[in-house]
Amino acid sequence: MNNLTSRQKEIFEFIKSKISKEGYPPTRMEISNYFGFKSPNAAEDHLKALKKKGFIEILSGTSRGISLNENLLDHIPVIGLVSAGSPMLAEENIEKKIPALPISTHGVDYYLRVKGDSMIDVGIFENDLIAVNKDIKIKKNSIVIARLDNDVTVKTLKELSDNKVVLRAENKNYEDIVIDPNKVSLNFEGTCVGLIRNIS
Amino acid sequence: MNNLTSRQKEIFEFIKSKISKEGYPPTRMEISNYFGFKSPNAAEDHLKALKKKGFIEILSGTSRGISLNENLLDHIPVIGLVSAGSPMLAEENIEKKIPALPISTHGVDYYLRVKGDSMIDVGIFENDLIAVNKDIKIKKNSIVIARLDNDVTVKTLKELSDNKVVLRAENKNYEDIVIDPNKVSLNFEGTCVGLIRNIS
DNA sequence: ATTCATACTGTAATTATATACAGTATTAAA
DNA sequence: TTTAATACTGTATATAATTACAGTATGAAT
Incomplete structure (x- = not known):
């Protein structure tokens, strides 16, 4: 467009x-x-x-x-690997675009391809696509997409206050990430509102 | 119609x-x-x-x-609870219809709402929708939708021979289901080719 | 300096389209 | 057994719609 x-x-x-x-x-x-x-x-x-x-x-x-001419219809970007420093929706991060799917009761701004196994205990696996909403207010206990020092990560938000943020990997093998937002650059990119998996 | x-x-x-x-x-x-x-x-x-x-x-x-007036253009049925004995796509089992989504590299004949926790170790949770393809040949190690004595169940197929079929629940708390297909009524309804989850 | 793209007004003609009316024949329901 | 619904042919017409041509004005690009 x-x-x-x-x-x-x-x-x-x-x-x-x-x-x-x-x-x-x-x-x-x-x-x-x-x-x-x-x-x-x-x-x-x-x-x-x-x-x-x-x-x-x-x-x-x-x-x-x-x-x-389809392909520009209501297509929502799928974000693959996020280049350090670039905004989520930067062209270079867009893997492809797929139609708006009624998978979620919330709006979906983009899909993010999951890397790693840090969320397997809540059924989010590597290569799954998570549906992300940018506008929902970030809440405790939601699964959030956070950017920690330019590193994009998906975690459950367990605590959110002015001087302490706790991000939890839903995998027994990982420890909680405890952050002082005054010392580290932390941004919330959105909330996970759905999941799509292709099983081949 | x-x-x-x-x-x-x-x-x-x-x-x-x-x-x-x-x-x-x-x-x-x-x-x-x-x-x-x-x-x-x-x-x-x-x-x-x-x-x-x-x-x-x-x-x-x-x-x-x-x-x-129908908005079932390219809509694919979502199957909720399956009534005993009724075919998968019987009217009574159709929860709603949603558009054909490009979530899978395979075709999707219907979506099935997951009941129970028997597949949580492969990230399939209760209330998820699994995308089902009816035509793919049933293969060992795929996740299959099986009908066992009119009971519809989603399991991994671990063994498939003329006189022995093994269905595995991907959950440590459940035991393998070992079946003699000559003694028990067993049908394969399809293969799981994708997954959709709404996180609210 | 001039061409091109954008963003329109105004007019008009051809053709695309909806749709009514008048029929015919067949089959199913009252 | 008469009526109504289905499934058409055939004709006709008002109007809906596309689309060309001739302009005007502005701003950006070459």
Whole structure:
């Protein structure tokens, strides 16, 4: 969604929402009415721009003949290995994108591929994808995604106060991580709200 | 899909496939062409019948203004508790339907809600949904969905021969289930190819 | 300095589409 | 046995929709 102008983004979003709400794409007129255009040609121009940029296909002579070029639909990034220092959603960390799945009662901002065995006692295994929500308030006893000195880790949050944070690996072989947040750089990236595993 | 005639079923299926392939519903003409009708009114009549029976909505004056009332487009059933004796996919066992998710490299025929703790050592917990493929050949060491005397169970298949089958619960507290398939009714419903967990 | 992309207004024509009306034939229900 | 539902053909028309052409204005790129 990068080379789109903000107006084009709006048009594209409108088309998507029309499809998901009504079940079919809008006409030029419907687009124009929604945005207050006085000419259907304004919509036509936008559609051509979206087509040129590869976001939609237009079937000529076909009413509502707009099809979205999938793969940009409602796709949510899967984060693989996180490069030190880079923001979670940085391009370099995105392994692929998969559709928004109704796996969780909460929204999912991204999926994170699990490394290591530190959470096996709660059934989170290496290579599982955990669904992460960025906005839920970080709470005691939730499984959180934390960034400790640029190292991204998944742990259960057992204590959270101004001068003491305890992260627990759910694996008997690991010890609790006790942190003084004033001394160490600690950020919470999100809360784990779901899990996906591929068994091959 | 019960009170529909077979012809109406065909029309309905055609509309569904058009929507999923093209991204928008067909026109009366497109329906007529596909089925070889010589008049668009044949399609119109069918649409009215489908509307009357509650399968679609028709928006008057709107091109391609057909919306499906079923939202089981590419939806895959989630199987909850399985009633004794009933086939897996029997209506009574279907908890809900969710979209086809690209969680697995294999196809998914249905999701099965896990009961009990017999597989916790491989990270399968109570209430998880396991993705089941019915067609993959049952193999040793896969996690299988077996029906033992009408009881549906998820276990690892450790041995499979003509006169001995061993099903292992992946939980130290349970013993292997050793079966003589000639003496006991045993069917394999499928192989576990993935897992979904909602963490709330 | 000029071309190009963006973001529109305004008009208009062709064609795509919905949909009514008038029929015919078959089958199932009252 | 009459009615209603199903499954169409055939014709017709109003209107929905695409889409081209001719403009205007702005800002960014070459």
